Amino acid sequence: MEIVETKYDGTVIVGTHYRCVGSVRGWCGVRHRSNHAAIRCRERDSNDCASQGGYSDRVVCLCDDDGRVKGHPEYDGNRC
Numbered sequence: 001m002e003i004v005e006t007k008y009d010g011t012v013i014v015g016t017h018y019r020c021v022g023s024v025r026g027w028c029g030v031r032h033r034s035n036h037a038a039i040r041c042r043e044r045d046s047n048d049c050a051s052q053g054g055y056s057d058r059v060v061c062l063c064d065d066d067g068r069v070k071g072h073p074e075y076d077g078n079r080c
């Protein structure tokens, strides 16, 4: 399934799924099919980290089948 997002600047990014990825926390391990599911997952991780006194550096990424990051919809998309 192809997912198309349009950035604020009009650039179109295309991927197949969303992932929550952080350089410290790593990938959540789930290929989310919707932006909202990915955001919920990222928020859950954020809350888990906060309850232990830390924070999550994961961000929602739109990725292709190979896991390459195509964009960050929460920051440069227009649907959130």
Ligand SMILES: [Zn+2]
Pocket: 019, 020, 028, 029, 030, 032, 038, 041, 042
């Ligand atoms: Zn996730």
